[in-house]
Amino acid sequence: MDVDGLDFLPLGADRNTAVYRATEGQTAYFVKLRWGDFDDITLLVPKLLHDSGVAQVIAPIVSRHGLLATALADFHLLLYPFVEGSDGFECDLSAEQWAEVGRVLRQIHSIPMPAPVLERIPQETFSPYWRERVREFCGLARLTKFDDPVAAALAALLQEKGRRSVCWSTMPSDWPRCCKLEICRLSSAMPTFMPATCTSPRRAIFTWSTGTQ
Numbered sequence: 341m342d343v344d345g346l347d348f349l350p351l352g353a354d355r356n357t358a359v360y361r362a363t364e365g366q367t368a369y370f371v372k373l374r375w376g377d378f379d380d381i382t383l384l385v386p387k388l389l390h391d392s393g394v395a396q397v398i399a400p401i402v403s404r405h406g407l408l409a410t411a412l413a414d415f416h417l418l419l420y421p422f423v424e425g426s427d428g429f430e431c432d433l434s435a436e437q438w439a440e441v442g443r444v445l446r447q448i449h450s451i452p453m454p455a456p457v458l459e460r461i462p463q464e465t466f467s468p469y470w471r472e473r474v475r476e477f478c479g480l481a482r483l484t485k486f487d488d489p490v491a492a493a494l495a496a497l498l499q500e501k502g503r504r505s506v507c508w509s510t511m512p513s514d515w516p517r518c519c520k521l522e523i524c525r526l527s528s529a530m531p532t533f534m535p536a537t538c539t540s541p542r543r544a545i546f547t548w549s550t551g552t553q
Contacts, residue, residue, distance in 0.1 A: 346371070361422060368422035369401070374409075378416045381460045383408040385453075392451045396444045398423065 345363040352359055360371040383400050387408060390399035400408045401419045409416045433441070453461075481498035 341369075362419075370420040370422045372418040372420070373412075374416045374418065375414055378409070379460075380409060381457070383418070384457060385461070388453070388457065389448060389451060394444060394447055394451070396440075397448070 341362075341364045343362050343364055345361075347361045349359045349361055356375045358373045360373070362369045362371045386397050387399040387402075389397045398420055401421065402408060403410055403419075409418050411417075478498050481495040484495065486492040486495055
């Protein structure tokens with residue numbers, strides 16, 4: 341593709357990934373540049389779901405060589421269609437959009453995954469590690485005076501939101517199972533639960549975000 345413009349987008353929480361908006365004529369693309377370890381299972385699953393008829397899942401665009409990602413030195417380059425819109429953290433979904441979310445999730449769960457793909461997908465262990473860390477951080481926020489302004493601001497935030505955080509962090513390790521909360525076998529290869537809404541008020545899409553890929 342002949343790129344006419346490339347703009348950096350200050351999005352995402354993964355420090356090893358940078359994202360851009362690229363344009364070729366009137367067509368826009370979402371470009372992701374990933375540094376370091378890379379597992380293409382995070383591309384194979386959305387591609388499989390999209391090809392199986394789940395149009396709301398955004399799959400990477402295949403390169404002219406048939407690849408879902410292109411290696412560039414220590415980086416991997418990924419290309420997606422660019423979707424104008426807002427995510428579910430920025431706006432409230434309508435009842436109709438929530439109904440579509442349910443239909444799409446049901447469709448995703450009903451699609452069989454090939455055995456070689458399932459074998460590569462990480463399984464959730466419900467480790468208590470981060471719950472214990474949250475309790476430690478909340479304790480430090482209450483008992484410690486920080487000189488560093490960033491640490492002080494974080495401590496203030498933890499104290500403000502700490503009651504809710506501690507509430508969730510003290511749940512038993514088997515709470516998801518006890519409450520029969522179904523965690524899809526696709527685990528970290530699943531799309532972000534909070535859907536995004538594109539410019540059409542009746543359309544919801546799912547984006548992939550694992551935090552590590």
